[in-house]
Amino acid sequence: MSGLSGTVVAEKLPTAPVPAPRRGSFLPPFRWIFPATTLGLILFIILPPITLLSLSVNDRFDLVWGIFPAGVSFDLYRESGPAILRSVAHSMRIAVPTVILSFLVGLPVAYALVRLRFPGRGLLAELVNLPLVFPPIVLAFGLMQMFKQGPFAGVSPWVAIVLGHTIVSLPFMIQPIIAALQRVDIAVEDAARSLGASPLRAFLTTVLPIIVPSVLTGVALVFARSISDFEITLLLTTPEISTMPIAIYQAFESGSTRLGAAVAMATNLFAVGVIVILEVAVRRVRWW
Amino acid sequence: MQKSGLIRRETWLAWLLVAPFALMLLGLLVAPFLSIALKSLSGSATFGLPFLGGADGLADMQPTARHYVSILTEPHNQAVILNTLGISAVVASLLTVIGVGTGYFMARNRALAPTISAIVTYPSLAPAVTIIFGILWFMSPTGPINHILFHQLEWIDEPLEFSGTFMAIVIGDLALFATLAVRMMASLFEMIDPALEDASSSLGATERETFFNVLLPLAAPGLAAVWVFIFIRTMVAYVAALVLGGGAKGIVVLPLEIFTRIQSLGISGTMAQICAFAVVLSIITLAGRAIYLVIVRRAFRDRLKGEIL
Amino acid sequence: MVNASDLSIQSVTKSFGPNTVLDGISIDVRPGEFMTFLGPSGCGKTTLLRMVGGFGEPDSGRILLAGRDITHLPPNQRDCGFVFQSYALFPHMTVRANVAYGLKLRKLPAAEIESRVATVLSMVGLEAFADRHPKQLSGGQQQRVAIARAIAIRPSLLLMDEPLSNLDAKLRERIRFELRALQKQLGITTVFVTHDQEEAMAVSDRIVVMNKGHIEQIGTPAEIYGEPASLFVADFVGVNNLVPGKVREARGRTVMVETAAGLLEASHRSSSTGENVQLALRPEMITLVPAGQPASAMGGELEGTVRMAAFLGAATRYEVQVSDEVVLKVAAPAGSPPHALGSRVLCRWPVESAHALRA
Numbered sequence: 001m002s003g004l005s006g007t008v009v010a011e012k013l014p015t016a017p018v019p020a021p022r023r024g025s026f027l028p029p030f031r032w033i034f035p036a037t038t039l040g041l042i043l044f045i046i047l048p049p050i051t052l053l054s055l056s057v058n059d060r061f062d063l064v065w066g067i068f069p070a071g072v073s074f075d076l077y078r079e080s081g082p083a084i085l086r087s088v089a090h091s092m093r094i095a096v097p098t099v100i101l102s103f104l105v106g107l108p109v110a111y112a113l114v115r116l117r118f119p120g121r122g123l124l125a126e127l128v129n130l131p132l133v134f135p136p137i138v139l140a141f142g143l144m145q146m147f148k149q150g151p152f153a154g155v156s157p158w159v160a161i162v163l164g165h166t167i168v169s170l171p172f173m174i175q176p177i178i179a180a181l182q183r184v185d186i187a188v189e190d191a192a193r194s195l196g197a198s199p200l201r202a203f204l205t206t207v208l209p210i211i212v213p214s215v216l217t218g219v220a221l222v223f224a225r226s227i228s229d230f231e232i233t234l235l236l237t238t239p240e241i242s243t244m245p246i247a248i249y250q251a252f253e254s255g256s257t258r259l260g261a262a263v264a265m266a267t268n269l270f271a272v273g274v275i276v277i278l279e280v281a282v283r284r285v286r287w288w
Numbered sequence: 289m290q291k292s293g294l295i296r297r298e299t300w301l302a303w304l305l306v307a308p309f310a311l312m313l314l315g316l317l318v319a320p321f322l323s324i325a326l327k328s329l330s331g332s333a334t335f336g337l338p339f340l341g342g343a344d345g346l347a348d349m350q351p352t353a354r355h356y357v358s359i360l361t362e363p364h365n366q367a368v369i370l371n372t373l374g375i376s377a378v379v380a381s382l383l384t385v386i387g388v389g390t391g392y393f394m395a396r397n398r399a400l401a402p403t404i405s406a407i408v409t410y411p412s413l414a415p416a417v418t419i420i421f422g423i424l425w426f427m428s429p430t431g432p433i434n435h436i437l438f439h440q441l442e443w444i445d446e447p448l449e450f451s452g453t454f455m456a457i458v459i460g461d462l463a464l465f466a467t468l469a470v471r472m473m474a475s476l477f478e479m480i481d482p483a484l485e486d487a488s489s490s491l492g493a494t495e496r497e498t499f500f501n502v503l504l505p506l507a508a509p510g511l512a513a514v515w516v517f518i519f520i521r522t523m524v525a526y527v528a529a530l531v532l533g534g535g536a537k538g539i540v541v542l543p544l545e546i547f548t549r550i551q552s553l554g555i556s557g558t559m560a561q562i563c564a565f566a567v568v569l570s571i572i573t574l575a576g577r578a579i580y581l582v583i584v585r586r587a588f589r590d591r592l593k594g595e596i597l
Numbered sequence: 598m599v600n601a602s603d604l605s606i607q608s609v610t611k612s613f614g615p616n617t618v619l620d621g622i623s624i625d626v627r628p629g630e631f632m633t634f635l636g637p638s639g640c641g642k643t644t645l646l647r648m649v650g651g652f653g654e655p656d657s658g659r660i661l662l663a664g665r666d667i668t669h670l671p672p673n674q675r676d677c678g679f680v681f682q683s684y685a686l687f688p689h690m691t692v693r694a695n696v697a698y699g700l701k702l703r704k705l706p707a708a709e710i711e712s713r714v715a716t717v718l719s720m721v722g723l724e725a726f727a728d729r730h731p732k733q734l735s736g737g738q739q740q741r742v743a744i745a746r747a748i749a750i751r752p753s754l755l756l757m758d759e760p761l762s763n764l765d766a767k768l769r770e771r772i773r774f775e776l777r778a779l780q781k782q783l784g785i786t787t788v789f790v791t792h793d794q795e796e797a798m799a800v801s802d803r804i805v806v807m808n809k810g811h812i813e814q815i816g817t818p819a820e821i822y823g824e825p826a827s828l829f830v831a832d833f834v835g836v837n838n839l840v841p842g843k844v845r846e847a848r849g850r851t852v853m854v855e856t857a858a859g860l861l862e863a864s865h866r867s868s869s870t871g872e873n874v875q876l877a878l879r880p881e882m883i884t885l886v887p888a889g890q891p892a893s894a895m896g897g898e899l900e901g902t903v904r905m906a907a908f909l910g911a912a913t914r915y916e917v918q919v920s921d922e923v924v925l926k927v928a929a930p931a932g933s934p935p936h937a938l939g940s941r942v943l944c945r946w947p948v949e950s951a952h953a954l955r956a
Binding site for chain 2: 037040041045112135143224234261
């Protein structure tokens with residue numbers, strides 16, 4: 001059938017349409033593959049966290065059908081409340097400076113890349129995304145050596161973790177700002193200059209307010225990257241520092257699965273909650 | 289003269305703006321990496337990296353390639369390399385296929401796309417550790433899978449042992465990187481004009497023929513780019529292997545091998561060997577990224593989204 | 598001379614890499630004058646205007662404003678109002694805040710800012726829209742805000758970069774005249790950039806026609822229209838009849854040109870005998886009369902056959918074959934007697950409307 005020649009088609013067309021070749025009719029229609037794959041992926045993604053959630057609010061260890069809680073109890077959250085709050089505080093002590101540092105370092109880079117022409121620009125454009133792919137374990141290993149016995153020996157491990165997080169987070173701040181700056185009419189800055197504003201003032205009063213939504217997107221992405229980070233923090237952390245992912249890891253490793261589940265769910269709610277709020281803010285905030 | 293003065297002013301401003309970023313990248317990423325690379329070629333058994341607090345300078349290097357040779361020849365190291373490449377290749381291939389299915393569905397179903405996108409984005413927002421532990425619990429001897437198969441249905445005689453298998457790490461990485469693959473594929477298929485499909489079916493092609501003769505050839509460079517991208521992202525991740533790999537006797541991947549060797553540095557192993565592993569991992573990753581960039585720039589002029597997620 | 602002009606551009610040169618964008622441009626703009634830089638895209642007019650506004654510096658040459666050298670001053674110290682092609686309104690500010698922006702930077706008292714903003718907004722007829730954001734305004738309204746914002750700071754020079762090009766044709770024509778009236782009312786020296794010759798004619802006191810980084814002609818609209826100085830200007834301002842020929846003899850203000858259609862008389866600037874020229878003639882300067890009429894002594898005359906006639910409403914366009922190689926385009930005003938296809942006609946024109954331009 002597939003060898004149907006052009007002349008045959010041409011002869012048949014005026015009288016009756018060529019019937020679509022029917023093949024593999026014992027199989028479900030081909031188009032079902034796509035929603036089926038999607039459904040499978042969605043189940044695969046949401047089932048494990050749901051069982052983790054049931055486990056954390058179940059009043060015993062066994063789950064009905066391994067999925068649903070037998071009875072609801074929040075004892076675990078109550079018990080481990082202080083530990084959870086402590087790890088939230090530690091994560092924030094790292095995430096907030098990371099966000100601020102990424103913004104202060106990233107904004108000028110984005111501006112220079114979009115608006116200025118200078119020697120080294122091409123190289124810089126290539127380097128901006130390097131931290132995204134560079135193996136985190138190698139980055140953390142280098143930082144660990146520098147902060148343990150290298151030039152920064154004696155500097156607080158908090159600083160090492162913040163710096164590590166900032167390096168890997170910078171692309172998440174820079175890229176949305178680059179995209180936003182490319183959409184801002186260059187003439188807006190020129191207009192402010194012609195009306196009497198200095199270069200810095202023109203930027204601060206016209207361009208910066210316009211790109212605020214994208215800065216917020218960057219903030220959300222960097223925040224998410226920082227509080228989720230495990231692979232860099234694990235090497236640089238000390239017993240005193242227990243961010244949320246580290247606390248979860250330690251809870252599961254020490255065999256307290258239900259406690260780990262509770263910490264994990266609290267972390268998830270916190271992390272996803274903050275990011276969703278920021279993202280909603282980005283969409284809702286329309287100051288003009 | 290005035291012209292060069294003008295250029296110099298813009299250049300100086302740009303360099304000034306870029307300086308903090310450049311210094312951070314140079315000082316905290318590039319310089320340590322160069323030092324690691326130097327150390328990996330050194331026969332000296334000291335700890336610490338050259339020029340970064342290490343005791344030895346260039347004179348004490350005793351250049352040697354034996355740490356690289358050992359990566360290729362020692363059976364344990366060979367297994368690590370093969371496991372790493374194998375897991376990354378399997379994950380990249382599976383996610384390319386799943387990504388095509390879901391990404392195409394999202395690109396052509398505008399009504400459901402935002403909801404699917406929100407659900408699929410979840411793993412990229414939640415800390416990776418929680419996802420991996422969710423999977424560990426789900427598959428554990430007391431978890432839902434074994435509960436249903438062993439206790440309820442009694443189809444199997446003893447609980448399935450999941451932890452420590454090749455499959456376990458693959459499933460963990462699948463969950464971690466599904467977001468990336470699906471997002472990139474959706475953006476890829478959005479670039480393909482639906483009118484092409486209509487044209488194909490108006491000429492008598494079935495949906496299957498349209499898909500394989502029109503869509504897939506158009507998307508082929510994108511599929512290659514996504515494959516390479518997922519491959520290198522999987523390659524450097526070690527949470528899944530750390531939690532699901534079953535420890536030192538289970539399945540070990542390259543970044544996890546580096547991690548364990550760092551942990552036991554005082555007891556066994558040498559600094560230089562770790563450095564050699566680190567260099568190998570970095571080089572494969574950077575080479576993969578170079579390939580990815582070549583594909584994306586040739587075929588899409590940088591329009592393929594997904595790098596930022 | 599220099600003191601008499603408000604803005605003086607002196608031998609300004611600018612290149613980007615191997616491309617010379619401006620090649621020794623000198624222009625003097627008189628106080629209160631509406632000066633237009635007219636030319637095709639890439640002729641350097643926008644680069645020159647931006648340079649006057651402080652966005653880019655010349656490689657050599659000077660720019661003086663009221664006798665003061667401003668060549669290397671940053672834009673915020675120049676006191677030039679600038680209206681951008683894209684309007685460049687601040688999207689996050691209301692119309693009022695947009696207009697007040699420059700005044701606030703000048704640290705004027707709040708009461709004065711308020712009254713000045715009100716005055717300027719009433720000048721452009723936007724008092725009722727003061728609290729809207731730019732996105733809530735139509736294109737024409739946004740355009741007026743851009744003008745109001747630029748004149749609110751009472752600049753010594755108003756610069757406009759194709760300010761009407763984003764408007765539809767009808768609106769463009771209306772704003773053209775409003776702009777002209779506002780400029781005369783304020784008496785503000787204005788430099789305007791456009792690629793639209795009709796627009797340039799409608800608003801300007803004088804026009805600078807530019808091409809490939811140099812000046813082709815400076816003159817009033819009537820001069821540019823009636824006496825194009827070069828082939829480029831003639832072509833750019835819509836002279837459609839160009840007949841190649843050779844100068845036979847120069848006679849003071851006119852020359853005799855040998856063309857394929859015969860010997861024709863034309864005005865000239867500096868042609869010499871034996872030179873190759875193009876004879877430029879506007880279609881609307883040609884009058885058609887039926888053949889066989891007595892010869893006219895006052896100008897050029899050629900007999901031919903009507904090959905094409907197209908009725909366009911305000912005018913009828915004809916193409917008349919006057920020799921084997923020469924076809925003249927003629928625009929006859931509405932109301933003139935029609936000529937049928939194939940009929941023999943006489944094309945007549947005043948000698949001073951035919952120009953011999955160096956080929």
